[in-house]
Amino acid sequence: MGYQLSIDLGTTWTAAAVRRDGVSSMVELSQRSTAVPSVVFLREDGEVLVGEPAERRAASEPGRVAREFKRRIGDSTPLLLGGTPQSAEAVTARLARWVYDLVVSREGGEPDRLVLTHPANWGEFKLDLFRQALVLARIDTPTVLLTEPEAAVLHYAAQERVEPGATVAVYDLGGGTFDAAVLRKGDTETAAFTFLGPPQGIERLGGIDFDEAVFRHVLALVGVDLDEIEPDDTWTSGLLRLRAECVAAKEALSADADTTVSVLLPTVQSEVRVTRGEFEAMIRPTLADTLTVMERAVRTAGIEADELDRILLVGGSSRIPVVSELLASRFGRPLAVDAHPKHAVVLGALLADGGDPGSVEAATAGVDVSTPAGAAAEETPEPVPPASVPPAPAGPRPDAAAGSAPDRGTGAPAVQRSQRRRSPALLVGIGVGLALVVAVAVAVATRGGSTSSADTAAEATATTTTVTETTEAPAATTVTTTEAPTTEPPTTEAPTTTATPTTT
The missing domain is CATH 3.90.640.10 (ATPase, substrate binding domain, subdomain 4)
Incomplete structure (x- = not known):
């Protein structure tokens, strides 16, 4: 019988789990731990080292290592590994492929289904890039994308009884991102969880x-x-x-x-x-931002804080004692903690839409991206880096993240559509202008030369200029309005350097 595989490609840690015959278990990705650091080292021969071996080599060859690249997904500036530009999606693909190959070799074959987890506040732009990483990794297993809060609440519900109709808030403070979401269980023991309102988050905080x-x-x-x-x-x-x-x-x-x-x-x-x-x-000002986002998640869910049955703490950074103190003081609700911060998400992902108690409905479980790798690779080539790559910044982290690009959604296609609309409008304007010129010429001929040829030329020139201005102006307006959506909404990013001024 086949098995299912889930992978959590975290900003700082990567973990994997398998489910076979109804039993879930963690995969040992290294000799000492089930989770490995999300660090990739590119050797001169093109081979990749991942995890602790990559960290050891980073000390002697820092220019060949990449870490925290999950934050860079969507950033048009590539990372430099050994002087070679690499997009964050390409590095993510190398890490995903390494995990996938390791599991396949140990399980004796490819999985029937793959579940990948991601931050709940990722928009369609970054989700598309995440799918592209699968294409670059040449993984053609039927794949589902699942938000990290969904996976975490599924794992918790499998370990602890959650009453039908219970409302659970998820406070997910991981290595690189923060997510806040509110979910409610259905009215039966085996009912699914559904989101109450859209998840909220801070993409560059952890x-x-x-x-x-x-x-x-x-x-x-x-x-x-x-x-x-x-x-x-x-x-x-x-x-x-x-x-x-x-x-x-x-x-x-x-x-x-x-x-x-x-x-x-x-x-x-x-x-x-x-x-x-x-x-x-040092970190209290930054944690205050997470509490504000959690309040917004509760508000957009259409409930009051006292209607929460509990707040589930997820992610390694949520174990910091002051986090629990601030949450209890602000919300006054019981706090629940999973046994292992690095295992909850990846184990819960295996329960998504699988018929187990508390499984997430298919409508909210994720997006099916099961496209044959060969065909998809032809349609979606690897991004080409800019011709001139800026040198790595001086300082202690030559491989550190330099910021991520905004989630552009469908802005670029909108611009292309507006440019296609411009051509018919311009042709109509030119046609109208020529018609007016012909009309003037006929009128002059009818009057029998009462108007001089010089006056006729001037009149025709003036008419043509007026038409040209009328047809060009809407085109400029169209470009302006279609470019606007490329700016990311302010709620999807929050300052992530609040803690730094406190320390200096």
């Missing part, structure tokens, strides 16, 4: 921003200004080690009141003590 806050805080304490550093291999390696120390410190502060960060840089060797109070002060 644990890596908290890592950055600690990193900047430590640099400020030891007196290192990144703007004054001349990047070289020694500095790059030292800063990479320091970043790893800061990540470990952030995680330690969820359990300890303080921790120590070792600083080994060319100009300073020291140890810095960081307390939980200092860390919470």
